[in-house]
Amino acid sequence: xxxxxxxARRVAKLARIKVEDDALPALAQEFSAILGFIxxxxxxxxxxxxxxxxxxxxxxxxxxxxxxxxxQQAAVMKNAPDAREGFFAxxxxxx
Amino acid sequence: MTDLSKLTIASxxxxxxxxxxxxxxxxxxxxxxxxxxxxxxxxxxxTPDIAKAQAAAADVRIKSGDAPDMxxxxxxxxxxxxxxxxxxxxxxxxxxxxxxxYESTVTTQLFDAGAVMLGKLNMDEFAMGSSNETSVYGNAxxxxxxxxxxxxxxxxxxxxASAVAADLCLGATGTDTGGSIRQPAAFTxxxxxxxxxxxVSRWGVVAFASSLDQAGPMTKDVRDSAIMLEAMxxxxxxxxxxxDMAVPNFEAALTGDIKGKVIGIPKEYRMDGMPAEIEKLxxxxxxxxxxxxxxxxxxxxxxxxxxxxxxxxxxxxEASSNLARYDGVRFGHRAKLDAGDGITEMYEKxxxxxxxxxxxxxxxxxxxxxxxxxxxxxxxxxRKVRALIKRDFDQVFAAGVDAILTPATPSAAFGxxxxxxxxxxxxxxxxxxxxxxxxxGLPGIAVPAGVDANGLPLGLQLIxxxxxxxxxxxxxxxxxxxxxxxAKPQKWW
Numbered sequence: 001x002x003x004x005x006x007x008a009r010r011v012a013k014l015a016r017i018k019v020e021d022d023a024l025p026a027l028a029q030e031f032s033a034i035l036g037f038i039x040x041x042x043x044x045x046x047x048x049x050x051x052x053x054x055x056x057x058x059x060x061x062x063x064x065x066x067x068x069x070x071x072q073q074a075a076v077m078k079n080a081p082d083a084r085e086g087f088f089a090x091x092x093x094x095x
Numbered sequence: 096m097t098d099l100s101k102l103t104i105a106s107x108x109x110x111x112x113x114x115x116x117x118x119x120x121x122x123x124x125x126x127x128x129x130x131x132x133x134x135x136x137x138x139x140x141x142t143p144d145i146a147k148a149q150a151a152a153a154d155v156r157i158k159s160g161d162a163p164d165m166x167x168x169x170x171x172x173x174x175x176x177x178x179x180x181x182x183x184x185x186x187x188x189x190x191x192x193x194x195x196x197y198e199s200t201v202t203t204q205l206f207d208a209g210a211v212m213l214g215k216l217n218m219d220e221f222a223m224g225s226s227n228e229t230s231v232y233g234n235a236x237x238x239x240x241x242x243x244x245x246x247x248x249x250x251x252x253x254x255x256a257s258a259v260a261a262d263l264c265l266g267a268t269g270t271d272t273g274g275s276i277r278q279p280a281a282f283t284x285x286x287x288x289x290x291x292x293x294x295v296s297r298w299g300v301v302a303f304a305s306s307l308d309q310a311g312p313m314t315k316d317v318r319d320s321a322i323m324l325e326a327m328x329x330x331x332x333x334x335x336x337x338x339d340m341a342v343p344n345f346e347a348a349l350t351g352d353i354k355g356k357v358i359g360i361p362k363e364y365r366m367d368g369m370p371a372e373i374e375k376l377x378x379x380x381x382x383x384x385x386x387x388x389x390x391x392x393x394x395x396x397x398x399x400x401x402x403x404x405x406x407x408x409x410x411x412x413e414a415s416s417n418l419a420r421y422d423g424v425r426f427g428h429r430a431k432l433d434a435g436d437g438i439t440e441m442y443e444k445x446x447x448x449x450x451x452x453x454x455x456x457x458x459x460x461x462x463x464x465x466x467x468x469x470x471x472x473x474x475x476x477x478r479k480v481r482a483l484i485k486r487d488f489d490q491v492f493a494a495g496v497d498a499i500l501t502p503a504t505p506s507a508a509f510g511x512x513x514x515x516x517x518x519x520x521x522x523x524x525x526x527x528x529x530x531x532x533x534x535x536g537l538p539g540i541a542v543p544a545g546v547d548a549n550g551l552p553l554g555l556q557l558i559x560x561x562x563x564x565x566x567x568x569x570x571x572x573x574x575x576x577x578x579x580x581x582a583k584p585q586k587w588w
Contacts, residue, residue, distance in 0.1 A: 003463075008459075011459050011462055011463045011466070012459060014462045014466060015415060015455075015459045015462040016419075016439070016443050016446055017443060017446045017447050017455055017458065017459065018440075018443035018444050018446070018447035019447070019455075027456075027459075030456060030518070030519065031459070031460065031463065033518050033519070033520060034407065034456075034460055034519060035460075035463075037404055037407065037520050037523075038407055038408055038464075038473065038477075039404075040400070040401060040404045041401055041404050041405060041408070041476050041480055042476075044398065044401055044476075044479075044480050044483065046476060046479035046480065046483070049479040049482050049483060050479070050482060051475045051478030051479050051481075051482065052479075052482040052485065053478075055306060055485065055535065055536030056291075056292055056293045056336070056338065056536055056561070060335050060336075061332070061335060061339070063332070072196075075196040075197075076196075076425075078194075078196055079192075079193050079194065079195075079196075079425070079426035079427070080424070080425055080426065081423060081424075081426075081427070081429035082429065088425060090424055090438055090441065091437050091438050091440075092437065092438075093437070093438050
């Protein structure tokens with residue numbers, strides 16, 4: 001499958017990665033090569049096969065739904081690029 | 096001081112317990128070796144103060160007679176592991192300056208056992224790469240050379256491999272999503288094991304593809320891998336995929352007796368255009384196991400060919416989801432914004448600046464295969480093929496095969512920069528023999544078994560039954576004994 005520059009632009013947007021217009025054709029070409037490689041999977045007969053959800057046949061462990069951690073505001077905020085008054089600061093989201 | 100090139104974890108443990116050497120002495124010797132090895136670019140964050148404090152504490156513990164095997168042993172830690180208060184940035188610009196407020200389970204267990212951290216090790220960005228050339232720190236360099244060219248130590252655990260091979264530490268942590276422990280181990284003439292999925296906790300290890308990622312040790316020999324793996328394993332309530340199962344004494348499994356063990360030789364691993372040297376290495380290895388009393392059986396794993404394409408759907412899909420957290424809000428890099436930029440521009444600029452080209456590529460491929468209209472055609476189909484790949488192995492093991500022998504890599508280490516102009520798929524082919532093991536969740540180990548015409552190390556891979564790392568390590572031990580690989584890189588750094 002060949003990916004055009006419009007599709008490349010849409011995927012970059014979905015992935016929230018800024019790609020300059022002049023870089024889109026090369027990106028589209030790389031996607032096409034990778035997807036071409038992936039398309040070998042169409043040769044495989046997968047009729048009646050369930051998609052794998054867990055490689056080990058184990059049921060996820062259950063635990064009681066209780067608070068086990070917390071009160072670590074300072075540690076949580078420590079690495080924030082912009083933290084103010086105990087909050088993460090971001091550009092205005094709501095007008 | 097002792098010749099560091101001759102030390103192993105096992106011999107150091109014994110010398111420490113006998114009082115022949117102290118952890119402080121060992122640690123200082125390694126810190127010195129690291130100082131002199133800048134040209135390898137293996138250690139990217141140095142932690143001498145932590146190392147010295149841990150060594151002093153280890154020496155007290157050893158004197159008191161309460162010393163686990165790893166007590167006082169100087170290690171390197173891959174940058175993918177979160178280490179409290181120490182830069183942990185998965186070799187990515189997007190985690191520039193990130194110092195975790197917590198410690199990964201694996202490093203917690205190693206430190207609780209008394210191990211010493213010398214520093215953090217270079218790697219491919221977010222563990223995406225097979226040559227350590229995608230790192231924000233620059234390339235790690237293989238201590239092995241030929242023709243005076245700088246070679247890749249492999250990837251993604253390239254710094255770990257380089258450091259162990261160059262005697263800058265006694266062992267290193269690695270992680271393996273598609274071959275990232277085994278391929279660099281093979282490229283540098285050391286041993287590395289990826290355990291069964293769920294054996295080692297992933298908590299605190301920066302996630303790449305969560306259904307494939309497993310941590311493991313990279314060491315100078317099989318015995319050291321057994322010792323270090325045991326310290327890394329165990330159930331962790333903080334990782335819901337971690338298996339609640341007793342951890343056996345892996346070192347005790349190393350008897351070297353493999354009489355009657357059935358070793359499978361999968362015909363699908365004999366690739367078109369495989370170099371004659373790799374073919375010969377594989378044949379020699381088969382002969383060695385046979386001579387040691389194993390029964391050799393030709394087997395078939397019919398879906399092998401589809402492992403790499405399935406991997407390049409599943410791994411990027413999971414990565415695109417895992418790496419969504421790098422948005423410039425809670426940690427790491429945030430782009431400088433222009434007037435009028437809103438939150439979307441903040442995300443897009445931050446991720447464009449912070450992620451390198453290969454990471455961007457994989458995140459976008461993952462986004463594409465998960466997007467509406469393509470999810471079934473790509474992602475679900477790949478998960479079905481993955482189920483078939485696992486079934487191939489299940490059938491072979493059910494028929495009585497104990498372990499499978501294959502080459503570890505399709506070539507010896509290549510030159511840094513050699514693949515710059517190749518398309519990404521050429522680089523992906525490095526993992527052709529290792530990636531099946533991750534898809535099937537099995538344990539796999541790379542053991543150095545010979546050298547190529549240029550004198551560079553080559554490795555063989557053994558694949559074991561799930562949860563039977565002890566048995567696998569024992570077959571690897573028998574192979575190691577028979578191969579007698581002792582070559583070391585000549586010091587040029």
